[in-house]
Amino acid sequence: MQQPGRAAEIKAIGIGKSFGSFRALDNLTLDIGRGEFLTLLGPSGSGKTTFLMILAGFVQPTEGKLFSDGTDITDRPAEQRAAGMVFQGYALFPHMSVEQNVAFPLKVRKKSAADIKRRVGEMIERVGLVGHEKKLPSQLSGGQQQRVALARALVFEPGVLLLDEPFSALDKSLRGQMQAEMKRLHQETGTTFVFVTHDQSEALALSSRVAIFNHGKLLQVGAPDEVYDRPDNRFVAEFLGEINMLPLKGVQPAGNGATGLCEDRAVNMHCKAEKVRGDAILAIRPEHMSIAREAAVGENGIAATAIASTYLGAATKLDLTTRQGAKVTVSVPNEVAAAALSKGNSVWLTWPAEKGFLLPDGGQ
Amino acid sequence: MRGVLSDRMGAALLMAPLLLFLVLAYAWPFLGVVKWSFTLPTPGLGQYEALLTDDLVQSVFIRTLRIAAIVTVVSVAAAYAITVVWVRGTPAQRLIAEFCILVPFWISVLTRAFGWVALLSNRGLINTWLQSIGFISEPLTLVRNELGVVIGMTHFLIPFAVFPLASAMRSLDERVLLAARGLGSSRMRTFWTVFVPMTRSGIIGSALIVFVFSLGFFVTPAILGGGRSVMIAELIYLRIFQSPDWGLGAAISVVLVLFVGALMALLFRYVKPKQLV
Numbered sequence: 001m002q003q004p005g006r007a008a009e010i011k012a013i014g015i016g017k018s019f020g021s022f023r024a025l026d027n028l029t030l031d032i033g034r035g036e037f038l039t040l041l042g043p044s045g046s047g048k049t050t051f052l053m054i055l056a057g058f059v060q061p062t063e064g065k066l067f068s069d070g071t072d073i074t075d076r077p078a079e080q081r082a083a084g085m086v087f088q089g090y091a092l093f094p095h096m097s098v099e100q101n102v103a104f105p106l107k108v109r110k111k112s113a114a115d116i117k118r119r120v121g122e123m124i125e126r127v128g129l130v131g132h133e134k135k136l137p138s139q140l141s142g143g144q145q146q147r148v149a150l151a152r153a154l155v156f157e158p159g160v161l162l163l164d165e166p167f168s169a170l171d172k173s174l175r176g177q178m179q180a181e182m183k184r185l186h187q188e189t190g191t192t193f194v195f196v197t198h199d200q201s202e203a204l205a206l207s208s209r210v211a212i213f214n215h216g217k218l219l220q221v222g223a224p225d226e227v228y229d230r231p232d233n234r235f236v237a238e239f240l241g242e243i244n245m246l247p248l249k250g251v252q253p254a255g256n257g258a259t260g261l262c263e264d265r266a267v268n269m270h271c272k273a274e275k276v277r278g279d280a281i282l283a284i285r286p287e288h289m290s291i292a293r294e295a296a297v298g299e300n301g302i303a304a305t306a307i308a309s310t311y312l313g314a315a316t317k318l319d320l321t322t323r324q325g326a327k328v329t330v331s332v333p334n335e336v337a338a339a340a341l342s343k344g345n346s347v348w349l350t351w352p353a354e355k356g357f358l359l360p361d362g363g364q
Numbered sequence: 365m366r367g368v369l370s371d372r373m374g375a376a377l378l379m380a381p382l383l384l385f386l387v388l389a390y391a392w393p394f395l396g397v398v399k400w401s402f403t404l405p406t407p408g409l410g411q412y413e414a415l416l417t418d419d420l421v422q423s424v425f426i427r428t429l430r431i432a433a434i435v436t437v438v439s440v441a442a443a444y445a446i447t448v449v450w451v452r453g454t455p456a457q458r459l460i461a462e463f464c465i466l467v468p469f470w471i472s473v474l475t476r477a478f479g480w481v482a483l484l485s486n487r488g489l490i491n492t493w494l495q496s497i498g499f500i501s502e503p504l505t506l507v508r509n510e511l512g513v514v515i516g517m518t519h520f521l522i523p524f525a526v527f528p529l530a531s532a533m534r535s536l537d538e539r540v541l542l543a544a545r546g547l548g549s550s551r552m553r554t555f556w557t558v559f560v561p562m563t564r565s566g567i568i569g570s571a572l573i574v575f576v577f578s579l580g581f582f583v584t585p586a587i588l589g590g591g592r593s594v595m596i597a598e599l600i601y602l603r604i605f606q607s608p609d610w611g612l613g614a615a616i617s618v619v620l621v622l623f624v625g626a627l628m629a630l631l632f633r634y635v636k637p638k639q640l641v
Binding site: 056057058077078079080081082083084085087088089091092093094095104105108109152153156 | 537539540542543544545546547548549550551553557558561562564
């Protein structure tokens with residue numbers, strides 16, 4: 001249906017937006033690759049939706065430039081940009097049937113009746129709405145409305161599809177199903193997808209790259225495993241999932257990575273110590289730590305006492321306190337947690353060097 | 365915590381004086397009118413037969429419906445434009461629109477009718493001005509005919525047409541309009557294919573209100589029609605106070621009330637009461 005070459009490549013340079021004295025977006029520079037699935041992730045008010053609206057052409061940036069396939073589109077009105085867009089709440093035309101909704105962008109483009117009929121039919125089939133063509137949006141379930149919105153946004157083969165929290169109104173199981181569907185649509189159409197969400201697991205599951213926003217600033221862009229395993233800063237580290245932070249002293253480069261003192265024990269990290277020297281924070285995800293009877297010489301480890309556990313089914317979340325009072329959470333197999341708790345005293349927490357990373361002390 | 369029941373009781377108590385007033389001042393006397401229509405001058409259905417055969421009564425009915433229809437179309441169209449500005453304009457535009465909607469309520473219908481006579485008559489402002497710039501040589505007949513009646517009534521009814529429209533436009537999801545533009549639709553096209561159809565309930569409500577009001581107009585047609593464009597309310601007045609033919613006047617009133625009642629029933633089928641204010 002669509003050649004991957006038609007997907008748009010977008011370049012944002014120094015984009016900023018102020019609403020009065022409120023700085024919604026600050027000096028954002030970002031390249032969105034052809035056919036990429038980019039997620040804009042952040043809490044509400046972080047600027048992610050503002051950026052999406054700027055991409056769609058509904059909001060005019062206060063400063064900066066926007067390029068699509070090398071053409072400056074900063075001042076181009078929304079109706080001439082022809083980005084497909086799926087809104088929060090879908091924004092279907094309530095007075096039009098499913099078929100008419102999907103045909104709308106083609107009618108606007110003055111396609112022939114036969115062409116419209118064929119493409120609308122194909123698209124409705126592709127999103128699994130055959131049999132619902134004549135229904136009004138109000139007669140459809142949330143998931144079906146979502147499909148209509150997707151079909152309407154994709155039917156005219158836009159270079160980029162913009163999605164504003166499209167799943168926020170769906171229940172959990174339906175959301176998973178729609179996520180899978182969207183991934184499939186992305187592969188089939190080859191179009192560039194830009195997706196806004198505040199749900200980090202959704203972002204990690206769907207995207208080829210994730211861009212994390214906070215307070216109007218773009219903090220980090222990278223592949224899901226990259227931003228999850230190697231966050232640049234504390235906000236990104238914490239926003240993407242639970243994380244343990246241990247104070248680290250005397251950080252210095254060592255070989256390929258860095259070394260430092262964690263609760264008076266030498267630990268190694270594979271990441272570079274270029275950005276931080278001296279005091280820093282060592283961050284490790286709960287699932288990357290294990291419980292051991294003791295740590296071998298040269299192995300990363302600290303002593304801790306298990307204090308509480310939460311049974312999660314597949315695993316158990318175990319809360320511990322280190323000797324110097326730092327709180328640590330680990331995710332371990334159920335029987336390991338039971339054993340650690342029954343002993344009621346000291347265990348060792350260990351982790352592989354490549355799973356610990358350095359964050360600047362205290363700062364964001 | 366206040367229960368639903370006590371809320372309802374409170375509402376009923378607050379509405380009671382109004383209901384009592386309506387029953388005493390309208391419903392009860394109207395039953396008397398219904399009685400006259402069957403008993404004056406002689407008992408029977410004679411007055412209703414006359415309604416069906418009397419040429420004058422029929423021509424007035426038809427004229428009333430025609431004027432009401434024209435006034436409805438013109439008022440709703442004009443009100444639509446004003447409401448778009450009022451609901452979706454810049455703050456300054458909104459203020460001006462609001463002013464234009466509210467000011468007519470401060471001037472009595474009688475004053476406004478005479479105001480229109482002063483503007484529209486042969487030696488009125490408009491004709492004098494058009495003649496002085498040489499646009500016309502003979503004065504235009506703008507008043508003491510149906511045109512004058514339509515102008516006066518439209519002016520009176522536009523503000524009433526605004527409220528149902530405003531309610532429909534306010535409840536419209538802004539994102540749907542953005543979606544249309546994002547899909548490539550120009551502002552004009554979005555207006556006609558998305559905005560207008562989505563305010564349909566407001567248009568129906570607005571049209572029915574204006575139409576129903578138009579049917580009962582008395583002062584405006586009497587003054588601006590100059591006796592030549594008699595509408596139904598004026599005919600009732602003439603039958604009761606001048607002919608006097610109370611039975612026929614009563615029968616016309618009953619038919620008018622039934623017709624308006626049917627239209628109101630239609631109105632509330634399409635539009636929720638809260639959308640009208």
